[in-house]
Amino acid sequence: MNRRVVVVSVDGLSSVDLPRLQMLPNFRELMERGSVCREMRGIYPTQTYPLHASLITGCYPYRHGISANTLFQPGRTSPDWHWFRRFLRVPPLYDIAHRAGLKTATLLWPAAGRSRNRYVIPEIKTTRPGQSFPWLLFSSGSPLFILHMGIRYRSLLKSLRYYHLDNLTTAVASHLIRKRKINLLLLHLLDLDGTRHRYGFRASEVQKVLEDQDRRLGLLLAASRESGSFAETSFIVFGDHAYVDVHTRIRINAAFRAAGLLDFDTKGKLVSWKAWANCCEGSAQVTLYDRKDAATHRAVTAVFAELQEGSRGVVETVYTREQVEKMRVGEHIDYILEAEDGCYFIPEVEGPVIAPAEDKFRAVHGYHPDRPGYSSLFLAAGAGVRQGVELRPIRIVDLGPTLAALLGLALPHAEGRVLKEMLDLG
Numbered sequence: 178m179n180r181r182v183v184v185v186s187v188d189g190l191s192s193v194d195l196p197r198l199q200m201l202p203n204f205r206e207l208m209e210r211g212s213v214c215r216e217m218r219g220i221y222p223t224q225t226y227p228l229h230a231s232l233i234t235g236c237y238p239y240r241h242g243i244s245a246n247t248l249f250q251p252g253r254t255s256p257d258w259h260w261f262r263r264f265l266r267v268p269p270l271y272d273i274a275h276r277a278g279l280k281t282a283t284l285l286w287p288a289a290g291r292s293r294n295r296y297v298i299p300e301i302k303t304t305r306p307g308q309s310f311p312w313l314l315f316s317s318g319s320p321l322f323i324l325h326m327g328i329r330y331r332s333l334l335k336s337l338r339y340y341h342l343d344n345l346t347t348a349v350a351s352h353l354i355r356k357r358k359i360n361l362l363l364l365h366l367l368d369l370d371g372t373r374h375r376y377g378f379r380a381s382e383v384q385k386v387l388e389d390q391d392r393r394l395g396l397l398l399a400a401s402r403e404s405g406s407f408a409e410t411s412f413i414v415f416g417d418h419a420y421v422d423v424h425t426r427i428r429i430n431a432a433f434r435a436a437g438l439l440d441f442d443t444k445g446k447l448v449s450w451k452a453w454a455n456c457c458e459g460s461a462q463v464t465l466y467d468r469k470d471a472a473t474h475r476a477v478t479a480v481f482a483e484l485q486e487g488s489r490g491v492v493e494t495v496y497t498r499e500q501v502e503k504m505r506v507g508e509h510i511d512y513i514l515e516a517e518d519g520c521y522f523i524p525e526v527e528g529p530v531i532a533p534a535e536d537k538f539r540a541v542h543g544y545h546p547d548r549p550g551y552s553s554l555f556l557a558a559g560a561g562v563r564q565g566v567e568l569r570p571i572r573i574v575d576l577g578p579t580l581a582a583l584l585g586l587a588l589p590h591a592e593g594r595v596l597k598e599m600l601d602l603g
């Protein structure tokens with residue numbers, strides 16, 4: 178049997194969207210034909226890269242190694258992201274599928290740059306002055322394929338706005354389904370996330386984007402029908418996280434600087450540090466240079482207390498290293514700060530510690546996955562998937578092993594489980 182799995186990550190699709198999706202033809206078709214879970218639990222932090230890494234490896238961040246979107250780079254307020262496959266410490270499903278001789282493709286899939294898939298369009302941006310975007314793009318993906326697709330679908334790429342990018346990657350995905358007999362296709366759609374960040378979690382602008390995503394889903398379903406492989410294809414659609422609307426930002430590293438924990442030279446370059454926070458919007462991961470240094474622990478604890486107390490109460494919870502370990506985030510982290518509702522962390526070291534949110538930034542994620550109303554959505558339909566199953570709460574780490582099972586493979590390192598209750602593998 179020649180199994181095929183099409184995975185569509187609709188970035189930012191949340192459980193609150195379900196009533197609207199039931200009115201959109203292609204989402205509704207999948208829900209009617211397949212299984213649904215309206216309470217998929219993410220991992221901490223609920224950021225796109227750690228979540229996608231957890232999905233595709235079936236593991237928590239402490240094991241797969243991507244505990245935030247960005248790398249831990251003290252002194253850099255625009256750190257590099259975990260763009261590349263090499264940051265994963267356990268093999269992702271696409272490696273296992275590739276090794277088994279299956280055809281795999283990743284289109285803007287997080288942390289899949291420079292992976293060995295047959296077709297790769299990497300998700301990547303410049304983060305340093307002087308970097309060349311075309312060079313980054315071609316050197317991190319499949320250059321001839323990118324060139325070929327860029328020419329073939331150039332009329333769709335009117336700009337690098339997410340709306341146009343999603344149109345382009347959907348056209349490329351449809352092409353791969355129709356012409357290249359792909360076994361595992363991983364597509365990441367961005368426009369819903371961009372819109373929610375910009376306008377707010379429940380903004381009216383979201384409705385139009387949900388319609389656009391439904392239309393794109395329709396194109397993929399049509400491509401599959403045209404290819405003649407529809408009956409052997411499983412479709413998986415999910416959202417990675419929900420959002421919290423925000424009004425206040427917290428410059429946590431500026432607070433460390435004020436407490437004398439960061440030293441800069443006269444040009445403003447960081448020359449030594451005792452504590453630095455890698456900011457994940459709704460949470461911040463604090464690492465001490467020397468975790469045995471009791472004076473630094475006292476100093477950061479005083480900073481945290483100030484941010485938790487009184488009218489400045491912008492931090493909801495401080496998790497200690499023992500708690501961080503239990504939540505399976507990452508061994509290099511000494512504390513995690515969870516922001517209060519409406520507050521988020523940014524890495525800057527200059528400016529007031531507490532400031533109003535940026536105007537163009539109305540909602541964020543990155544908070545603890547167990548916040549009320551903060552779960553995301555999972556839909557599956559097609560080959561190997563039972564019809565009419567309403568799944569009880571699942572975890573995003575269950576998806577990797579389940580996708581593997583649909584392909585007739587196994588994820589040996591997975592901490593999640595195969596969702597057998599929705600499968601009918603004959």
Ligand SMILES: [Zn+2]
Nearest residue numbers: 188189225417
């Ligand atoms: Zn996301």
